[in-house]
Amino acid sequence: MITIKDKSNIREMIEQNQKSNLLRRKVERLIPIFLMLLASLSIITTIGIIWTLLSETVEFFKRVPLVDFYTGTVLKPLSQNPEFGVLPLLMGTVTSSLIAMIVAAPIGLMAAIYLSEYASPKVRKVVKPTLELLAGVPTIVYGFFAFTFVTPLLREFIPNLQATNILSPGIVMGIMIIPMIASLSEDAMSSVPRSMREGAYGLGATKLEVTRRVVIPAALSGIISSFVLGISRAIGETMIVTIASGSTKNFSFDITQSMQTMTAYIVEVTGGDAATGSTVYYSLYAVAMTLFVFTLLMNLLARFVSKKFREEY
């Protein structure tokens, strides 16, 4: 029962309620703005990366002409007459990524075929997560593995293999990429409708023929985009090549030799405490910019392929 006496109390209550509502409304209005600021941090990060790389790269190209940088086959950053040609690094990056893909593309694809077409659900349930464990191993561990195990092993078969060479890290990078290609390709193949397979079986095709003529063509966009993403991953990989391929800036096709990749060069320069403002220091950013553009193009290409050429069923 509310009596006359309580009236003032009620008025107080209403006022209080309005006040707290006001506060709540303010919070309701401020929260989205605050969250938007947090969300914009990802854009700021992108701007930060591009701005950092670009401004220092421009400074570098004031000292070393752009054409010389991209056509030079000699890289001697620390010699008396330094030369800055990026081609040896590009060669190292392309070679190691190619070796990685020669390992990862067929094995990853075949593993995907097995998981999607052949394996029983029980087997898939065990093999797939275990394969993903392989993707969770830190790259530094792969570097150790390449340097202390794969290289000595390969030397049994290739006697003139150097202690640091591009072959061994290339192979190990391939092993690292297998789970990624297997998992993405498997996703693409699993989404091919069952009716298409059944149609081919009805015509008397064997399982291999169904896979080769029906499933793979239908899932091709997903498979190719998984390959492209694999290449992008290999290009950006740092620790494996830094440890196992050494720092010789070789412009050659000899995979038994040490070759430096773009990523390994960045590690070498930053680890060597290059003085801020020196040309060597700026070359770091030019190489990083090249690396960034390379991987960005690959990632965009992968998304383009998987969107543009996806077959809709």
Next chain:
Amino acid sequence: MNHLSQQQHMRWMKVRLFTNQLSKVIFMLSAFFGLFVLAVLLYRVVSEGIGSINFSFLTGKLSTQPERAGIMGAILGTLWLMLVVAPVTMFVGVGTAIYLEMYAKKGRLVSFIQTNISNLAGVPSIVYGILGLTVFVRTLNLGNVVLAGGLTMSLLILPIVIVASQEAIRSIPFHLSEASYGLGATKWQTIQRVILPSALPGILTGAILSLSRAIGETAPLVVIGIPALLIPFPGSIMDRFTVLPMQIYYWTLDASLVAEYANLAAATIIVLLVTLFILNSTAIIIRNKFGKVE
């Protein structure tokens, strides 16, 4: 008119069936190849490193003598690093996910942010290292301390945390928030008391998995310039530090000079892998135990 010769047909059929069987075996071997390598890798690491793991290795300081070296500094450094990375990524990552899923109007801006996030996820980790070196270490003049390393790592794993949190929020059934609105709750109250608690297992799983990525990541820290020297144990976020992967890196490089360093590197790898294994198992347990929302 050509008639099929039955004999020829039978022979051709045999070839088809044989290649079918053969390919099945090859596909299976490829699928198990990865597991085989994983087994070899683990065997190598354990057999090389297990002998060096003992109490004094785990609790000791770095030393120039391999037989006296310990990794307590690297363990503490990793912990300190996580003390920066975990709150920063959780706060920013979950905040971004809430904004994108709950507040932002679907349109150009959201799809731009979304594309941007997936592009950031593809940027090589070493590029983040250069960003950290330029912005945190040099421009903000923090030096190569825990805070600079932690912020760099946070930027690196932020895309993973955002995407995982978004998926967790998206998987909350509509009727839960509808019921909350029906009771007169405001949007923020609904997010705070209904959506976030139900999305928490998914968010935590993603956060733990991305933290384990940060624990194993080396390249950005190499670029920032973690010293190989003997440094005192870190005691705050403004101290210089080293982490487990960095120690593995330096010891692997030293292994070509002194063979015992390979054992130390392997022993550190064991510690690192055990840590990652525990973290990932926790994530899986959380996902399985609390993952189902009705």
